[in-house]
Amino acid sequence: MACIEARGLRKTYGSKVALDSVNLRVEDGRILGLIGPNGAGKSTALNAILGLIPYEGELTVLGRNPWTSRDQLMRDVCFIADVAVLPRWMRVSQALDFVAGVHPRFDRKKAEYFLARTDIKPKNRVKELSKGMVTQLHLALVMAIDAKLLVLDEPTLGLDILYRKQFYDSLLNDYFDRNRSIIVTTHQVEEIQQVLTDLMFINHGRIMLDCSMEEFEARYMEVMVLPENVPAARALGPIHERQVFGRSILLFDRADRQKLATLGEVHTPSIADLFVAVMGTPAQAAPPVPYGTPPPVILPGASR
Amino acid sequence: MSDATNNAMGNLMGNAAPPSNVVAGSPHAPATTPQPFYWSVRRELWENRSIYIAPLAVGGLILLSFLARAAHLPARMRAAEALEAAEQSNALAMPYVFTALIIAVVALIVGFFYCLDALHGERRDRSILFWKSLPVSDLTAVLAKLSIPMLVVPAITFVTIVALQLIMRVLSTIVLGLNGMSAAPVWTQVPLPQMSLVLLYALVTNAIWYAPIYGWLLLVSAWARRNTFLWAVFIPLGIAIVEAIVLHSGHFIKMVAHHFNSIESAFNLDPDNGSMITPLSAVAPGKFLASPELWIGLAVAAAFLYATIQLRRYRQPI
Numbered sequence: 001m002a003c004i005e006a007r008g009l010r011k012t013y014g015s016k017v018a019l020d021s022v023n024l025r026v027e028d029g030r031i032l033g034l035i036g037p038n039g040a041g042k043s044t045a046l047n048a049i050l051g052l053i054p055y056e057g058e059l060t061v062l063g064r065n066p067w068t069s070r071d072q073l074m075r076d077v078c079f080i081a082d083v084a085v086l087p088r089w090m091r092v093s094q095a096l097d098f099v100a101g102v103h104p105r106f107d108r109k110k111a112e113y114f115l116a117r118t119d120i121k122p123k124n125r126v127k128e129l130s131k132g133m134v135t136q137l138h139l140a141l142v143m144a145i146d147a148k149l150l151v152l153d154e155p156t157l158g159l160d161i162l163y164r165k166q167f168y169d170s171l172l173n174d175y176f177d178r179n180r181s182i183i184v185t186t187h188q189v190e191e192i193q194q195v196l197t198d199l200m201f202i203n204h205g206r207i208m209l210d211c212s213m214e215e216f217e218a219r220y221m222e223v224m225v226l227p228e229n230v231p232a233a234r235a236l237g238p239i240h241e242r243q244v245f246g247r248s249i250l251l252f253d254r255a256d257r258q259k260l261a262t263l264g265e266v267h268t269p270s271i272a273d274l275f276v277a278v279m280g281t282p283a284q285a286a287p288p289v290p291y292g293t294p295p296p297v298i299l300p301g302a303s304r
Numbered sequence: 305m306s307d308a309t310n311n312a313m314g315n316l317m318g319n320a321a322p323p324s325n326v327v328a329g330s331p332h333a334p335a336t337t338p339q340p341f342y343w344s345v346r347r348e349l350w351e352n353r354s355i356y357i358a359p360l361a362v363g364g365l366i367l368l369s370f371l372a373r374a375a376h377l378p379a380r381m382r383a384a385e386a387l388e389a390a391e392q393s394n395a396l397a398m399p400y401v402f403t404a405l406i407i408a409v410v411a412l413i414v415g416f417f418y419c420l421d422a423l424h425g426e427r428r429d430r431s432i433l434f435w436k437s438l439p440v441s442d443l444t445a446v447l448a449k450l451s452i453p454m455l456v457v458p459a460i461t462f463v464t465i466v467a468l469q470l471i472m473r474v475l476s477t478i479v480l481g482l483n484g485m486s487a488a489p490v491w492t493q494v495p496l497p498q499m500s501l502v503l504l505y506a507l508v509t510n511a512i513w514y515a516p517i518y519g520w521l522l523l524v525s526a527w528a529r530r531n532t533f534l535w536a537v538f539i540p541l542g543i544a545i546v547e548a549i550v551l552h553s554g555h556f557i558k559m560v561a562h563h564f565n566s567i568e569s570a571f572n573l574d575p576d577n578g579s580m581i582t583p584l585s586a587v588a589p590g591k592f593l594a595s596p597e598l599w600i601g602l603a604v605a606a607a608f609l610y611a612t613i614q615l616r617r618y619r620q621p622i
Contacts, residue, residue, distance in 0.1 A: 047620075052436060054618070070617075071441035079437045087351065087431035094350050101343035102440050 003028050003149055003181045004049060008057035011044050018044040020205035029178040033192050034185045035275060036202035042185040046153050050079055062148055075104055078142045079151035086134055088127035092120055099141055111144035132163040143175045152184040168195050189271040201278055208278055221252045221260055222269040229263045240277030251277050340440040344448030352418055359464045362410045366403050370472055378483040393493040397580045400494055404465045404503060411461040415453035419521035420532040422449040423616060430621040442616045453518045458507040466500050502582045509592055513566035516601040519608030526615035529622055569595050
């Protein structure tokens with residue numbers, strides 16, 4: 001059984017379509033990055049998965065309907081919405097008491113073990129902690145819950161770089177295993193490129209790209225070419241082109257790797273570069289790509 | 305951020321795996337069965353400490369003023385002894401009855417303001433996203449909030465009043481004893497067990513009678529984006545004004561005002577009885593339970609609560 005399965009998932013706010021017939025499937029043991037600009041529908045999708053909003057269409061999370069059985073679902077699902085949701089008046093010991101009191105899968109010893117490695121004291125109130133420490137606390141609570149799905153919505157927003165890096169290291173080392181799944185949305189895509197097993201781009205409520213990281217690495221190639229090689233490279237049908245230090249960097253989808261290698265060094269693009277290529281070009285970036293229609297792999301609203 | 309914090313962060317977030325006894329323990333076997341309702345009530349008390357601090361603080365003030373006037377006690381006692389039996393009893397009972405009234409009114413106000421913030425505060429500070437990330441249903445959460453004005457506050461009120469009255473009586477005995485006077489009238493003329501029983505009955509019936517009021521305040525708290533107090537007051541006021549203009553009548557406002565008076569429905573008070581101490585014979589549970597207004601009120605409260613639970617499901621943080 002898939003961890004999350006959605007068919008024709010749709011959500012509108014008045015006349016604004018936040019999710020437009022989204023189909024998606026997340027298998028167990030995956031770490032999915034949901035990437036999109038602000039207002040693309042990321043949070044709406046996560047809120048629907050977490051049972052926080054009603055929706056149209058079919059959606060099953062761990063075999064349950066999230067809207068009608070949120071409280072049962074939350075035994076198996078954890079989420080960190082962002083760093084600011086732990087109540088400010090709460091003491092650390094109270095947070096432990098409460099979660100231990102209501103959650104059948106919470107291991108208090110484990111949470112205390114994680115907290116013992118920080119400067120957080122049980123008597124501290126959340127409002128006395130720094131933003132990074134609040135994240136440590138929330139993560140310690142969540143990692144002590146034996147859940148099947150963890151949903152992270154911009155979990156590192158507003159944290160400095162050390163906390164951000166260590167946040168993901170900790171998740172991978174102390175938490176993630178093949179029986180759990182993680183969905184994460186973030187704007188800091190470069191930090192999670194090595195973490196993800198799957199990648200999804202979303203824009204205007206539609207899924208623009210849905211692939212595993214193996215597929216991503218096999219399909220997308222980036223070549224930096226000298227000006228004299230640009231026409232030859234363009235002939236191979238790049239999906240995007242940009243200029244760096246007088247050289248052109250061309251991004252290809254499913255091109256002939258050997259041919260590309262004759263034009264320059266081939267490497268895997270960053271998620272951010274692919275994102276720009278797929279989602280359209282900001283004004284100050286490269287000249288428009290003069291080559292044909294977008295490749296067929298990038299289908300609006302597509303799914304596997 | 306300090307280096308110490310960074311180091312600690314590195315340790316938490318770093319490579320060190322948890323010790324095997326922690327991981328290999330039995331994470332699947334909870335130590336105790338979950339008690340979402342109990343812990344939801346506890347959490348309300350953690351957040352809203354005024355629920356017990358306000359009655360205790362006012363109780364403390366009452367005791368202080370009682371002590372400050374303790375020097376006059378022998379004189380008042382002598383004045384009371386000169387009165388007729390009924391008036392003597394009233395004179396002696398007055399401080400005790402006033403104490404109970406003040407604490408009860410303070411507790412009611414605390415309960416009202418608690419309700420107005422109960423579902424608004426968690427949306428305002430976005431902590432509702434944390435509460436909703438845990439396996440506690442909206443039904444449990446709302447019922448826990450309702451139990452504060454209906455169970456917890458009356459219980460605190462009862463204990464506070466009885467304790468205060470007891471302390472006041474012991475203090476009176478000591479003061480009178482130091483002045484070489486007998487405190488016997490304080491004990492015989494002010495019957496504490498009977499007063500406590502009447503108080504308990506009044507608090508229980510009042511909590512039930514007020515259910516639609518608490519339900520309304522919780523509903524506004526779940527619905528309004530801001531100014532919960534103004535909405536809670538001005539919507540009923542608006543209905544009353546519309547009724548006055550359109551129908552030239554005042555039934556709605558009379559009905560609402562009447563519903564703030566639970567005593568009339570729960571007691572058979574004899575208007576000719578001048579005693580400040582309500583006799584046990586005035587307790588009228590049969591009349592209370594037979595009152596249609598009680599049952600209509602409870603039905604309205606149930607509707608308000610249903611709407612509140614639905615709003616908690618649908619509404620997003622503010």
